[in-house]
Amino acid sequence: AQSVTQLDSQVPVFEEAPVELRCNYSSSVSVYLFWYVQYPNQGLQLLLKYLSGSTLVESINGFEAEFNKSQTSFHLRKPSVHISDTAEYFCAVSPLNTGTASKLTFGTGTRLQVTL
């Protein structure tokens, strides 16, 4: 079984400031890692994912996340946030190679609130 911990339920930040949203996971097997974003009254959108290879993955809108296997973490960072980044961010994992449909296990989410 897998579990995901997002320690920060809310992160307030000023526009153009850097931000880090923390995610730690626990799993007895290897996992894929994801960050999803949910804007108000909308569905879940994939922000970025780690499947294999380089441990640093980037999204098209300036977010990046680094997989750290020893610390079982997948923190999300952005060097300069914008008002439009205000949203709920969910970290999620799914197990590799289960031989059938693999479920996503989500963290409790972090609300990023960007203000002027």
Added chain:
Amino acid sequence: EPEVTQTPSHQVTQMGQEVILRCVPISNHLYFYWYRQILGQKVEFLVSFYNNEISEKSEIFDDQFSVERPDGSNFTLKIRSTKLEDSAMYFCASSERQGWGYTFGSGTRLTVV
């Protein structure tokens, strides 16, 4: 870009009534899922479906719930007798590959009164 389509976007139903939530997954995807999100809480897995049968279900997915892929395109979630605590946003998802590549629908907000 291909989308997962969910209907309706909102549904209000009386306690004890049956509801069917509908989803049209991406056409070449093989794996299908339902998740739910109670207001203010995390997204929870309900059930996964592959090769015309349930692959895995959570403890939430009790006998009141069922899923079906009746015609090769639609994927439905039925709640037989709704309870107040079933009020949530229900998300359908599909994936082409096992374990990743999920695409989520925009959700159906179910309100049980």
